[in-house]
Amino acid sequence: MNAKIKWLREKIRGLDMQGMIVSNPVNVRYLTGINAEGILLLTRKENIYITDSRYIEDVQSIITVDDGINVYNFVDISSYDYENFFSFCENVGFEEGYITYATYKNYMQKYKANHLEETEGIIEKQRMIKDENEIELIKKACELTDECFKHLLEFIKIGMKEKTISYEIEKYFLEHGADDLSFETIVASGSNSSKPHAKATERKIQAGDPITIDFGCKYKGYCSDMTRTIFAGFVPEKIRPIYDLVLKNQIQTANDMKEGANIRIISRNVDNDFQLYGYSLVHSLGHGVGLDIHELPFISSKNDNILKQNMVVTNEPGIYIPGEFGVRIEDTVLITKSGCINLTKSDKNYIVVDEQSKNKNE
C-alpha cells in the first residue's frame, strides 16, 4: 500500500474510524497521484477508487500494484455494493469541509454507515508539511515563475493593455512546461493597483504607473505564487515611501518565518508597523501553497499556530490606498528549522520597465 494511504489508515484508526470516504479530488491526488473525478474509499478490506469511463484508462495507467488500490467504473458498482463497503464499521470519516450538505445526506443513504464522522481536515493538515518530492515540484513551479518574470521585464511596454500582459504570462507558462496557471493572473496598473484582487483589464499602461503582477503556475499539480509591483517608465516619488514600507515588512517577515514561529505574532508585527504609518494590513499576510494555491496554514493574525519545517507558504504584505495605488510584494517560501528560503527569487528593489519611453510619454 502506498505510504500516504498507510499513514491515513493509521490516522483514522487512532480516531476510532474504521473507514473513510475521500471526496476532494485534491486530497485524492495527494494520497494516490490520481488526477481525475471520482471517490476514494478506505474500507476495512480494501482501498477502492471509483471513477467513470472518462478517466478509467488514465487512472489504471497510473496505479501500480504497490499502490494497493482497486479501481472500478462506477457503472459496475451496485447499490448493494455501496451498502456493504462499510459494513461492520462503527464510524466512517468524511470531509465535512468539502462535501455539500446534500452530498452528506446522499452518503448517509447510499453507504448505510452507522455514523459518518467529521475528520476535521486531517488530510489538509497533513498536506501542510511537504515531502521532498513535493518541494522539488514547487521549486520547479517557482523557477518557471522567476523566468517568466524576467521575460516580462523585457516584454512590458507603456501603452500595453493589462490583459496583453496577463495573456503573455499564460502563454509563457504553457510553452515552458507548466500544467496551467495556479490562479487567474492579476495585472493591476495605475489606480487599479489599489484593489488587492483586481483582475487584468483593458486598461493601458501609462508612464508612472505602478503595476502589480500577482501570478504563478502549476507544475505537475504543484503551485507557485509571486507578486511584484513594478513601475512603468519611472518610480513616482509618492509611491516610494509605501513601497519601502512594504518591502521592509516583507523582508522582516522573511526573517521571522521559521520553524516554531507563531503565525499570529508574525502577522501582527506587520500590521503594527503599517499602523505606525497610518496604514493597515487589509488582507492576510500569506497562505500555504501546494496542490491548492490557497491551502493551510493561513498566515493571519487569527491563526495562533506555529510554523513548521517543510511548510511552504507565501509572504505577501501589501498596502492599498483606495482610488490611488497599491503595492504588494510576495514570495513563496519554504520554512526550515533555522529560517525560510525564498523559492521565488526575483529582485524586489524598484524595477522600472520601458524606462526609455519615459520622455516620449510625459
Place this chain on the structure above:
Amino acid sequence: MNAKIKWLREKIRGLDMQGMIVSNPVNVRYLTGINAEGILLLTRKENIYITDSRYIEDVQSIITVDDGINVYNFVDISSYDYENFFSFCENVGFEEGYITYATYKNYMQKYKANHLEETEGIIEKQRMIKDENEIELIKKACELTDECFKHLLEFIKIGMKEKTISYEIEKYFLEHGADDLSFETIVASGSNSSKPHAKATERKIQAGDPITIDFGCKYKGYCSDMTRTIFAGFVPEKIRPIYDLVLKNQIQTANDMKEGANIRIISRNVDNDFQLYGYSLVHSLGHGVGLDIHELPFISSKNDNILKQNMVVTNEPGIYIPGEFGVRIEDTVLITKSGCINLTKSDKNYIVVDEQSKNKNE
C-alpha cells in the same frame, strides 16, 4: 425591490420559509447582478448583502435604490447581528447543494435559526428559464464563438500544437470583448479525440487528424458552448461513417428539442440509434447553459422532465472509439414553443483545414 428577489421572496413564503441564506455567488449574481464574494440574506425586514473590503466599492456602485438591498462590510456585522437576522423566523432556507456540511453547521451556530430548511435548488430551477436579457447575452457569447471558429479555420495549420490552438481561442475571446472562457478549451487531435474530456496537449496536428474543438466564452457572465470536429488536410474514409452518424443524430436532436419534449426520450433516441451501429452515447447529450457552463436541465436519459420555452441547452452527441478517434458536434440552442434555435451557427458539414498542406505531409 428587484423583480428576481421579489420572485424569490414569494417563492419561499409559499414554502413556509420566513427567510433565506443565499451563499452561491452565481445565484447571488442571478438575483442581484452582484459579481463578488459574499452572502445574500433575505430576512423578514430587509435584503442584506454582506461582503468584504475587496468588493464593497464595486458592489455599492452596482446596487441602486430600486434593488432594495442593504450592503454591509462583514467587519461591521457583530455576532449579535447574525443571531438577530432571522429572529422570529420559523424556517430559514439554505442551499444544501452548494454549502458544505461544515458551513451548514457553522450557519446553525451563527444565525441561531430555529430550523435551516433545504430549498431543493429553487433558484437553480428558476435559472433554467432565461429572460430576454439573459438570452441576448448568451446570443452574444455564441456569436463571439462562431466568429472565433471562423478565425480558427484560417489559423489552424498542420504541425501546430493543440495548445497553440487553445491559446489562440483564449486570446481571440479576450480581445473581442468576452469576460473569460466559459470552461477550459478542449482541443483534441488524432487519437486524443477518442477521449471525450481531453485537454489541449503539446501534440502537433498531423494530416488526416480529426480535431475536436470544444470551446466557449462568457459575455457579461453568460456562457456559450460549441464543439466542432474538423479535419486536418483531408477527411479519412474510416471517420466518415461515424461523423455522418453523429451529425445525423445532432440534427435529429435539434428537430426533437422543443417545449414539451421529454428529455429522457430525446436522449434515448440518440443512444438507440448509436447502438444500432454498435456504438453508444457515453456522455450525456447536453446540459443547460447560463451563468454556469453546466446548469439545469441536464439532458440525459436519467432526466424524465420536459423541455420548456426559453431554456438554453446544448445538443452534443458524440461517439468515441478508444485509442483511435472520436467525433462530437455541439450547439448551444434556445428552446421555443415550436422547436429550437441554434444560437451557435457554425457549419457542421465536413470542414477541412490546411487542405493545401495535404500533399507535403503525406
